[in-house]
Amino acid sequence: MRTNWTLIAKVLAGEAGHEEEHILSRWSLQNKKNKQLIDMLKKNWESIEPEDGKIRVDTDQAWMNLRNRLENDGLLSDPAEPATTKTMLPQMMRAAAAVILLVGLAIISYLVLTPDSSSVRLAASTTDNQEFGIILPDGSEVDLNAHSEIEYRLEASGIRSVKLTGEAWFSVNRDPVHPFIVEAGSGVIKVTGTSFSVRTDPESDRIEVYVSSGSVQFHQARKDHKVLSLEPGTLGVLEQNHLEEEKSIDINYLSWKTRKLTFRQTRLGEVADILNRTYGKNIRFDNEILEDCLFTGTFDQQPVDSVMKVIQIAFNLDMEQEKNTFIFSGSGCN
Structure with a gap:
């Protein structure tokens, strides 16, 4: 058929x-x-x-x-x-x-068109306000954040490789014989079966790898550099040819995927940065003083409009919305 x-x-x-x-x-x-x-x-x-x-x-x-x-x-x-x-x-x-x-x-x-090809190739990308989940031919799953792109290849040998630009969450189908390799900027991530996220920032040449389960080998593309072994709950960072493990990890690091947010006496300016990345919005303040206001609250699967309303009421602010931009105005931290 x-x-x-x-x-x-x-x-x-x-x-x-x-x-x-x-x-x-x-x-x-x-x-x-x-x-x-x-x-x-x-x-x-x-x-x-x-x-x-x-x-x-x-x-x-x-x-x-x-x-x-x-x-x-x-x-x-x-x-x-x-x-x-x-x-x-x-x-x-x-x-x-x-x-x-x-x-x-x-x-x-x-x-x-090419059922007899010796390898599988596919590509997927997202733009503004897009998140996209796909199942790869080897059974692994990928969730792409906004402004992200992957190119996947499954070799006839069984080796699985991905080139990533942007940010993605991977849940890799376990296969000890055939590794799963992610190339992200100047970094290379190698696993056999695990769940982890990779974030790249071309402007700062910074690559981050956060491990949720299993173990990950993280190193620079050049093989003569050291290899960083990451365990669950750890974050590896490659920046300016320097590879290290960071001990302090933002509790909202995966909020773009989980839609779960927790703020504890957090500066409103930082809250806005996290919400921008989580929801793909542009949140601004017309008064810089507002950015230093401290906010405490939790959100679980809440739409962005509900979150904006809570912030507006908490600080008695005025709010204007134009498409994906929210602008808060007010005299201070009431």
Whole structure:
């Protein structure tokens, strides 16, 4: 069975009948590559649910782009079918088409066009206010923060490698024989099975690696440099050719992923910096005095509007919002 993108979109959107679901299920079990594709699409379908901080896409345009691409590549199961307009195609179907695009056509091109290739390649990226989770072909999971990009390669030898720009969380499928290697700036991270985050800052040439479980080997790209072994709860930093382990770790280090925030007598200026990174917003104060106000509070899975309202009320401030920018004004720390 040729890859039937219309059927896949219907199943993802919950608009397929039992027989159609059964057909797709049988197809996904025909070989490993089919199952990889369906697993990745299902994972990323969840990321466009209307929750704060998730990917927003022009689903109408996505559907048309997908049809055009698949027709050009000869992948559409029913190319003779008239083009579907946005007034005829249900919203959820257009959203499902958008997911297929968001996974990255490089993935689809490999799985569909080059089944005999000796390696797997895929790429994914995010922009403003986007977070994106994908399942890699080896079963590992990656969550990308905003303004981030990865290029993944699974060699025929079984070695798994990723090039990262920005910030990502990795949960690596354990394989002691075939290491998982992340190249981030001038740093290299090597694991066999663990969960960890990597953050790069091209402007400062700073690379950070935080380990949640398992162990990580962190070193510079040049092999003659020392290797830093990181255990759970530790943070490794590579900056200006200097590699070291930092003992003091921000309690909100992974807030962009967990959406859990804790502030204990924290300067409001620092609170704003953390919230900007967590929610992808631009929080500013028109009075510098406000940045020194101390704030204590906790948030768990709260939308950014609720967090802004709490800060506004806590300090009796005025607040203006324009798209992704919040501006607080007031006379001081009331």
